[in-house]
Amino acid sequence: LATFFAIAATGASSSPDLQWLLELKAGFQADPLNATGDWIPPDRHRNGSTSSSDPCSWSGISCSDHARVTAINLTSTSLTGSISSSAIAHLDKLELLDLSNNSFSGPMPSQLPASLRSLRLNENSLTGPLPASIANATLLTELLVYSNLLSGSIPSEIGRLSTLQVLRAGDNLFSGPIPDSIAGLHSLQILGLANCELSGGIPRGIGQLVALESLMLHYNNLSGGIPPEVTQCRQLTVLGLSENRLTGPIPRGISDLAALQTLSIFNNSLSGSVPEEVGQCRQLVYLNLQGNDLTGQLPDSLAKLAALETLDLSENSISGPIPDWIGSLASLENLALSMNQLSGEIPSSIGGLARLEQLFLGSNRLSGEIPGEIGECRSLQRLDLSSNRLTGTIPASIGRLSMLTDLVLQSNSLTGSIPEEIGSCKNLAVLALYENQLNGSIPASIGSLEQLDELYLYRNKLSGNIPASIGSCSKLTLLDLSENLLDGAIPSSIGGLGALTFLHLRRNRLSGSIPAPMARCAKMRKLDLAENSLSGAIPQDLTSAMADLEMLLLYQNNLTGAVPESIASCCHNLTTINLSDNLLGGKIPPLLGSSGALQVLDLTDNGIGGNIPPSLGISSTLWRLRLGGNKIEGLIPAELGNITALSFVDLSFNRLAGAIPSILASCKNLTHIKLNGNRLQGRIPEEIGGLKQLGELDLSQNELIGEIPGSIISGCPKISTLKLAENRLSGRIPAALGILQSLQFLELQGNDLEGQIPASIGNCGLLLEVNLSRNSLQGGIPRELGKLQNLQTSLDLSFNRLNGSIPPELGMLSKLEVLNLSSNAISGTIPESLANNMISLLSLNLSSNNLSGPVPSGPVFDRMTQSSFSNNRDLCSESLSSSDPGSTTSSGSRPPHRKKHRIVLIASLVCSLVALVTLGSAIYILVFYKRDRGRIRLAASTKFYKDHRLFPMLSRQLTFSDLMQATDSLSDLNIIGSGGFGTVYKAILPSGEVLAVKKVDVAGDGDPTQDKSFLREVSTLGKIRHRHLVRLVGFCSHKGVNLLVYDYMPNGSLFDRLHGSACTEKNNAGVLDWESRHRIAVGIAEGIAYLHHDCAPRIVHRDIKSNNVLLDSRDEPHLGDFGLAKIIDSSSSSHTLSVFAGSYGYIAPEYAYTMRASEKTDIYSFGVVLMELVTGKLPVDPTFPDGVDIVSWVRLRISQKASVDDLIDPLLQKVSRTERLEMLLVLKAALMCTSSSLGDRPSMREVVDKLKQV
Structure with missing residues (x-):
């Protein structure tokens, strides 16, 4: 008000604009640069100010000849506050208002003078809408409001600004569409609406803006196609439509934009090919179409773009070769073609790109060698050829690239050594050569790379010592040499790497001690030396100096001594400590965990003693605590109950005593509790029943007493493993046990229940194993056990006091492998259902009961021995084989069986029971001793085969001659299959039983060492039992002929059923429906998961394919040929590697350069089988283009957004919507399995879970 009255007092002597300028200034809150310091009212001027009262002389003000304000320019003066709308409106001669690059807030001026021509309010913090009244400033030629916080829609009235030449309103919060009225801006040269939230399509009326030179609409949510009318803007030099949702093709009329210099449409969903017409835009300097769905090949017309500096077509589906003409683009500085489907070799002409600074060709299908001519690209700074199929060596000419900063060649099939010349790349900061087949030693010249920041050489075959010169790379922050064949000691020169934050040397053959100078790596955050042969103590100074250390991984070494105290006292940022599988002793440092940052502590399988330090209770973030397999004693500290994040606690197999602290149940996130194998006493705390997330509770092998708390049953709904075996528990099994719907393993044996x-x-429908043996359970066997359709591993109720009969419902357990009801008081007859329906049963024990009547005959019981039924006085049978390991009863020889049967019948009439047994035994010995002389039996004379338990399926002995007779001397007419491991014959025994006999060739026959190795492997395979693995029944060898005997699968292979091979045995099984295919997928996955996770040692199949998936009479899948690669590999050096690499179309890409099979290569092959099941296509289908396999075909079709019907097997008829969804989910799992990155592939257990959730 004082300012107003001061202005009024001056009367007519003042400029007519002075009042409004002072009003404008009044809205300014801060003027740190004193930009308007001379804007002083006249009254202050009379009081001695040296400033003029004439506003035309004020800073930032320009006037006309008539002393009227025509321009206000206060740009970049750090002003804050608001802009007075009324003040601006009254400056009726104002032509330029520039308040840009300040910090003004509030709304834009809603009233503008009609005289205004240029409005620059950009780069402030203005809010609110763009006022529609702006259209009243009809003389506007420039409107700059970009980089504010303006919101709402762009007013359609803006189209009335017919003289507007520049409109830049990007980097705001606008929403809604671009108004069609924008077509009225006929004078517009620059239109910038980038980085807003604009939606809808690009108005076709833009084509009417014939003067338009720059169109920038990138970073919005625009959709629809690029309107062809855009190409009518013939003056366009910049077209920026990137980061939208645009679809459809690139308009072919693009050739009309002869002046175009920048074409940027990256990160949209454009389809089709790159049009040849782009080559007509001869002025193009920047062409970026990255991140679309473009297909086809690189058009030859691009060779005409002589001015092109940047060509980025990465992240599309462009195929074909990189053309030779690429080398003619002499101006090219940036070439990015990565993440496409390019194939063929890298053209040598690329060496002609002398100005090239960046070359990105990663994640394609390029093959061949890296051309040596690449060394001629002397300006090259970044080179990425990763994730291709490149072979050969790294060219020494790379050493000529003196400006190179990034060399990224990982995930190829490169061989040979790392060239010494690489040390000449003095500016190299990133060197990534991991996941190749590089061998030889690491060159000492790497020490010359003084700018090196990151060095990745992991997953190669590098050998020798780590060069001491690596300590000269003083700027190195990340060093990963893991998973190689490096040996020797870790060089002490690593201590010179003061900037190192990440050192990863895991899974090599390093020996010696951890060098003490490593302690000088004071910035270390992750130290991983696991899975080597390091010895000696962990240096105290190592951890005391590494104050920033977050992860310490030293597991699976031979380290001795105690855990350093400094780990607890100095490393306050440690989140993960894993020192498991060493030879450590001493005690756990008493202050460990006191920092509160610890998340994972794993000290399992050492020799650590002492007590568990209570300080661990301070670690509120600790979620995984594993101290099992040590000598820890004392009590479980109650302080562990304070760890609110604790999820997994394993204190098993120690010497812990006392009671289980009930406060442990305060850790509400606990999912696993393993306290088994200790000396714990007292009762199981009721409070454990409050752990809603608990999935595993193992308290077995302790001295616990009392009853099983009912609260565990009622309060732990997610529990899947409940193991309370080998304690002194009493009372009853809780009646509410059935509410545990997730229960899979129940072990209560060895108690007093x-x-x-x-x-x-x-x-409990998910139960896989139940063991209630060695208790005092009474009453009958509940028939409800028959509802446990998933019961697989075992059902053991032995050594109890059970009575009553065996419920026939047990026969419904078709997946069960072991049933033990022995040593009870069970009576009655054996139900027929057990003999006929329990098709997976491998071991049966009904001995020592009161069973009576005949033993039922059937395919299940026919393979059991007499010991399965012994000590049941009223039980009778004439068809069971002897349990004597030395017996030679042959189910393949009917006449002796009939003779024995006949004599038994006669003896039963004339002799007492004792005489009968004596006579039967005499005849048995006489007949079979004569038959056995001079022949090779299935259970051979080696100690491996005397024990029938190695082959649970083998309840009779077969001779070599039996098998030759059953296969017509291995006649070609009996061949039912063949492969890399041998030929398979159908064998029909005289009894009518059908087996499959595989003849395998093993080199070194007669060599005791080779024989022993072969027999040991076969014996191991003979013990492997899973319902989805083809069972190895036995083995026979005679004069160099080696026969493996398997169960016969009548419905042939999955390959036959999917692809119509003639080898289907005329079973007329028909086309597999989707339900069957899904069941087969789950079954195969479960079989592979068993090999990967449940066998010791783990088994890698190496040749998973649909031909190795065999189907039984119910189309249940059984995976064959598991373990054979290892058998033949260990016995023969003459086989080619292709025998073990898998089959064409199924081989994981990394095998080509690693030549090492792993669980991950199996998972890739299984992913291919999943794709076969869904699509019905062959792995390399004749309908695919050259070089395309089923994995790339599926990925391509999905990227092209093909319909579901285009992906699924056309033989599948009447597929429901639900089934289509299931197929897509299975394909999603298949894509994960076939990921080019090993780390992205799930484990087989994860795959099983995903398939079961479908």
């Missing part, structure tokens, strides 16, 4: 088995157990 009594009462009946609760019938509710039948509701």
